[in-house]
Amino acid sequence: MWDAAKCDLCGDCLINCRYVDYDKNKAVSDIKLLREGKAADILDSCITCNACFQYCPTGADPANLIYKMQEKIGTGPIIATFKHFIDGVTRAFEQGSKDAQVIEGDPDKPALSFDSFLFKQFPEGTLESMMFKGMTVVRGRRYASLVGMAHMGGESLAARYGQKVIEGLAELGKDIVYLHNEGYVLAHVKARELGIAVPYKYMHLFEYLRDYLKNNQNDITRLNKKVAYQPNCAVRWIPEQDVWLQEIFELIGVERVSRKYEGLNALCCGGPAMGVNMELALNIQNDNIKDAMDNRAEAMITICPMCDYVLRGQTSKAGLPQVFITDLCRMAIGEVSWPVS
Ligand code: SF4
Ligand code: SF4
Numbered sequence: 616m617w618d619a620a621k622c623d624l625c626g627d628c629l630i631n632c633r634y635v636d637y638d639k640n641k642a643v644s645d646i647k648l649l650r651e652g653k654a655a656d657i658l659d660s661c662i663t664c665n666a667c668f669q670y671c672p673t674g675a676d677p678a679n680l681i682y683k684m685q686e687k688i689g690t691g692p693i694i695a696t697f698k699h700f701i702d703g704v705t706r707a708f709e710q711g712s713k714d715a716q717v718i719e720g721d722p723d724k725p726a727l728s729f730d731s732f733l734f735k736q737f738p739e740g741t742l743e744s745m746m747f748k749g750m751t752v753v754r755g756r757r758y759a760s761l762v763g764m765a766h767m768g769g770e771s772l773a774a775r776y777g778q779k780v781i782e783g784l785a786e787l788g789k790d791i792v793y794l795h796n797e798g799y800v801l802a803h804v805k806a807r808e809l810g811i812a813v814p815y816k817y818m819h820l821f822e823y824l825r826d827y828l829k830n831n832q833n834d835i836t837r838l839n840k841k842v843a844y845q846p847n848c849a850v851r852w853i854p855e856q857d858v859w860l861q862e863i864f865e866l867i868g869v870e871r872v873s874r875k876y877e878g879l880n881a882l883c884c885g886g887p888a889m890g891v892n893m894e895l896a897l898n899i900q901n902d903n904i905k906d907a908m909d910n911r912a913e914a915m916i917t918i919c920p921m922c923d924y925v926l927r928g929q930t931s932k933a934g935l936p937q938v939f940i941t942d943l944c945r946m947a948i949g950e951v952s953w954p955v956s
Pocket of ligand 2: 621622623624625626627628629646670671672673674675676677
């Protein structure tokens, strides 16, 4: 969450932003304007990649300042593109969203939260996997993390309705496994910032998969593949997920290739950029895919259905298989075959 007291106007956030070409003067000038509650050019150029959250050396969280100001000023391509959607989500919460789907599982197993995603946005057969057998499964607006609304001019939605979402999950009376990063971010990062109590145990999908694979090592056939990893923007808030992912890769015999666009330098999937500048979005995707292939990755691993959707066209054109993380694990336990390029 933006903390003006931590900002010393060094400008590093916007100097390092890959999607504008700012020198120190311009960076400092824009941050000063935003701090004063005024519009600045970055509001129209920012593709909401979240990277400046990590570029800031003092923890001031400039990305959050930008998202707040995009919503407040209310202009710019992101706001215009998604206004209708954000209005719909707001109405749903104000009117008491009934949009919830619950598939009851075994009483002693945790619940798997799909956030507000549709089941069909995940790979076919995900719900039938042995990895998730017997789990209660939930999805719908009532369980929406709301964290991703910052990409669409709805930064305030997590603060306004996050409590309702946490209460909805608490009513299940179960431990929660978050299938999407942003659900985990709401519970683990935003709830703390907003003073919302989380009255249940929860874990990230990667922790769950790692534990499942550790407990079922006899079922694993090592894949012996090299892959590139496409994180989604929310991982900037939870860098610890990278350790869990590495543990999964080691358990199933997958090597993450070393490449230019990983870690701090990871590129956005291009999704939010499509609402700002389509040419830029396609250039980001092509640079990303070329980097993966130049470094001999045999597949691009995704962890977010939106990243998976917006990248698939370009990876397919380039002949680089794209595999969702749950399917990668299913390949290791023999439920799914490695894709044909
Ligand atoms: S969120 Fe990403 S695109 Fe926006 S200013 Fe920060 S680094 Fe640049
Ligand atoms: S938000 Fe952080 S990186 Fe940006 S100017 Fe302030 S201290 Fe520097």
